[in-house]
Amino acid sequence: MDKSEIKGFIAKRVAAELKDGDVVNLGIGLPTLVPNYLPEDVHVILQAENGIIGAGIPIEGYEEPLYNIDAGGGNACAVRGGCFVDSATSFGFIRGGHVNATILGGLEVDEEGSLANWIIPGKKMPGMGGAMDLLVGAKAVIVAMEHTAKGNPKILKKCKLPYTAVHCITKIITEMGVMNVTDKGLELVEINPEFTVEQVQAATEATLIISPDLKPMC
Amino acid sequence: MTNKIISLEEAVAMIPDGATIMYGGFLGRGSAHHIIDALSKSGKKDFTIIGNDCGMAQGPNGDLWGMAKLIHNHQVKHVINSHVGMTPDVGQQNMVEKTLTVDLIPQGSLAEMIRAGGAGLGGVLTPTGVGTIVEDSPYCMGKQTIEGKEYLLMKPLHADVAILNAHMVDKMGNMWFKGMTRNFNPMMATAADLVIVEADNVVELGDIEPENVHVTGACVNYIVDGGKY
Numbered sequence: 001m002d003k004s005e006i007k008g009f010i011a012k013r014v015a016a017e018l019k020d021g022d023v024v025n026l027g028i029g030l031p032t033l034v035p036n037y038l039p040e041d042v043h044v045i046l047q048a049e050n051g052i053i054g055a056g057i058p059i060e061g062y063e064e065p066l067y068n069i070d071a072g073g074g075n076a077c078a079v080r081g082g083c084f085v086d087s088a089t090s091f092g093f094i095r096g097g098h099v100n101a102t103i104l105g106g107l108e109v110d111e112e113g114s115l116a117n118w119i120i121p122g123k124k125m126p127g128m129g130g131a132m133d134l135l136v137g138a139k140a141v142i143v144a145m146e147h148t149a150k151g152n153p154k155i156l157k158k159c160k161l162p163y164t165a166v167h168c169i170t171k172i173i174t175e176m177g178v179m180n181v182t183d184k185g186l187e188l189v190e191i192n193p194e195f196t197v198e199q200v201q202a203a204t205e206a207t208l209i210i211s212p213d214l215k216p217m218c
Numbered sequence: 219m220t221n222k223i224i225s226l227e228e229a230v231a232m233i234p235d236g237a238t239i240m241y242g243g244f245l246g247r248g249s250a251h252h253i254i255d256a257l258s259k260s261g262k263k264d265f266t267i268i269g270n271d272c273g274m275a276q277g278p279n280g281d282l283w284g285m286a287k288l289i290h291n292h293q294v295k296h297v298i299n300s301h302v303g304m305t306p307d308v309g310q311q312n313m314v315e316k317t318l319t320v321d322l323i324p325q326g327s328l329a330e331m332i333r334a335g336g337a338g339l340g341g342v343l344t345p346t347g348v349g350t351i352v353e354d355s356p357y358c359m360g361k362q363t364i365e366g367k368e369y370l371l372m373k374p375l376h377a378d379v380a381i382l383n384a385h386m387v388d389k390m391g392n393m394w395f396k397g398m399t400r401n402f403n404p405m406m407a408t409a410a411d412l413v414i415v416e417a418d419n420v421v422e423l424g425d426i427e428p429e430n431v432h433v434t435g436a437c438v439n440y441i442v443d444g445g446k447y
Contacts, residue, residue, distance in 0.1 A: 049325065050244040050270075051398045065278050066247060066447070067385070067397030073245055073274075073304070077397060086400045086432075087244075087270070088333045091326025095346065114349075122313065125322070126303025127271075133326035133346045166349035 001194055006146060006175045009192075012037040013173050013217060014103055014144045023047050025094070025134055027104030028072040030144050034103060045082075047099055049130035051090050054082020071130060091130065095137035102138035104131065105145045108159040111206035113169040113181035115143065116161035128164060135165035147174035153205040155179070155186065176200045177217055185209050190217035222391055222441045229414050229442050230256045233379055238266040240332065240377040240406040245304060246273045246284035248399030250383040250416035252444040257381075258287035266296040268332070268377055270325060270402055272305040294318060298357075298375070300325035323357060327372050329405060331357065334374035336408025343369040380410035383444070384432070387417035388424070391438025392431040400432060407437040416444040 001009065007030050015037035018024060024044045026032050038044065046055040048070040056079035058068055070076035078084055085093070093099065108116040115135060118128040135141055148154055155172065172179040177200050178190035187209040191200060193216045201208050230253065233239065243249030254273075267285060277283020286305045288294050297320045302308040311318035323331070330342045341359060348368045352358060359371040382403045384393035393415060395403065407413055420443045 048398070051401050064397070067399050069245060069247055069398065071244075084395070084398050084400055086404045087325065087329035087402050088405050091329050095326055095344065119322075125309055125312070125320070127299060127301035127322045128324050128352075129301035129303075130325040132324040132350065132352070136345045136348070137326075163350045165346075 001175055001192070007033060008037075009175055010144050010146075010173055013178065014142055017140070017142060017171070018042060018044050018101060021045070022100040023053070023098060025049060025099050025102040025138065027102070027131075029105055031103040031105065032072070032074070034144070047093070048076060049090050049094060049134065051085050051087060052076060052078050052082060053085060053090075053093065054078050056082070091133050094130070094133050097137060097139055099134070099138040101140040101142055102134040103142045103144050104134070106143050106154065108154055108156055108161050109143050109169060109172055110156045110159045111185045112158065112167055114159055114166040115164050115169055116159040118164045119162050121162065131164050135168040140170040141168050143169055143172045145172075145174060147176045147200075148203050153203060156205045157207075176203060179208065182209070187211050188214060190215045192217045219389070222389065222438065223420065223443055224440045226252055226256045226442055229253055229440060230260050230262075232412060232414070232440075233257065233262065235262050236264040237378045238268065238376075240380040240410050241267065241269045241285060242380075242382045242401060242403035242406055243273070243284060244270050244398065244401040246277055247397070248383050248395065248401050248403055249273065249284045250381040250414070250442070250444065251284060251447040253381045253414065253416050253442060254284055254287060258291055258293070263293045265294045266298070267294050268298040268375055270328065271299050271301045272297060272308055274304040275306055289318070292317065297321070298323060298328070300328050321355060321357060323355065323372075324352060327352075329402060331372050331375045332402065332409045333405040335376045336405055339374060341374055342372045344372060345369055375409060377406070377410040379412040379414065380406040382406060382413065382415040383418070384415055385418045386421050386426055387415055387419070387441055388421050388426055388435065389441070390423060391415060391435025391441055392426050393433040393435070393438075394426045394430060395432050404433045407433045413438050414440045414442060416442045418444060418446055
């Protein structure tokens with residue numbers, strides 16, 4: 001698969017996870033592409049943890065970037081039918097289980113469904129922002145990322161970097177396949193037909209459970 | 219009615235060296251920029267600052283934006299934030315120069331710890347951070363299991379002074395926020411000994427209908443008529 005196609009391919013598959021009316025939080029980068037691939041009859045309510053429920057492209061009167069950004073710093077406002085809330089309310093909404101899905105990338109994920117993406121000790125300390133709350137509070141946590149980083153596995157037996165949250169991931173979607181987090185480990189349920197099971201396993205440090213019902217990913 | 223409106227200079231004079239300062243804003247949206255700018259030129263120092271982030275190294279103006287100015291000037295000794303990724307000065311002063319200490323707290327916990335500080339609560343029990351290094355934070359008082367689920371007990375936060383920003387402020391100090399600028403401002407209005415709000419626009423009593431007041435002016439000590447930034 002061409003490098004330029006990978007992100008769109010992953011985003012398209014993630015979009016198929018969302019249902020009409022879902023409240024969805026999108027992390028920065030790849031996840032922001034997901035709405036582009038939603039079917040016409042699926043409308044989701046985008047939630048930005050800095051205080052927008054029903055976020056979208058700025059409408060007339062709300063173009064001013066001094067008042068309207070999303071959690072990633074992109075220009076965004078509340079669309080018609082949306083609203084602005086304070087940070088305590090926003091995170092109450094998140095922890096309280098009112099967000100159907102959060103979609104985010106990871107530096108490392110592991111077979112226990114844990115994720116690390118907020119700090120590289122001694123090198124980078126951007127902070128966790130709202131990620132820890134989202135991982136704990138959202139009903140479904142979908143990790144959308146490239147399968148490897150510079151050829152090195154990102155799907156590990158156990159994260160080496162400090163956790164963002166433990167036992168939180170529902171599903172991992174990469175350009176190679178779709179993996180569900182189960183009590184027994186990561187179950188490969190869909191595979192990109194461009195790859196063999198052996199190739200996917202070779203790019204994954206965790207031992208994959210191959211679903212007896214393995215389907216092509218499209 | 220007491221006149222709450224003071225000048226920028228008077229506001230800065232109320233903030234001493236070493237003060238613990240809460241400040242509203244998310245990447246500088248909803249921050250009291252006029253007060254922050256004046257503070258950054260004051261030479262005052264040794265602040266402990268509590269907010270979501272330290273503004274931006276490169277804001278919408280292409281330059282240092284919001285609290286990033288105080289960091290850049292080495293006026294801050296301790297930062298309590300959820301995210302400092304937009305201000306590399308923080309990492310530089312913390313990890314290389316070792317002149318600045320930083321406590322990172324999950325954003326939702328931070329909001330609730332400030333709310334607790336202003337709402338008379340002894341702390342916050344949250345599932346956020348369980349199993350992570352947040353458990354080792356000086357602001358985490360331990361773990362509790364309630365109905366089979368684990369929670370961290372996080373301390374309430376207080377400050378000497380809160381510097382807030384609202385789009386419309388009436389002469390009582392009642393606040394109305396535009397767009398997503400509300401963020402941390404409402405909780406901070408209750409969690410500091412001295413509350414100063416910078417208004418984009420000062421309006422008359424009644425111009426914000428009582429039903430539409432986002433934060434009561436009863437919490438506000440002083441108003442700075444900042445004007446549009």
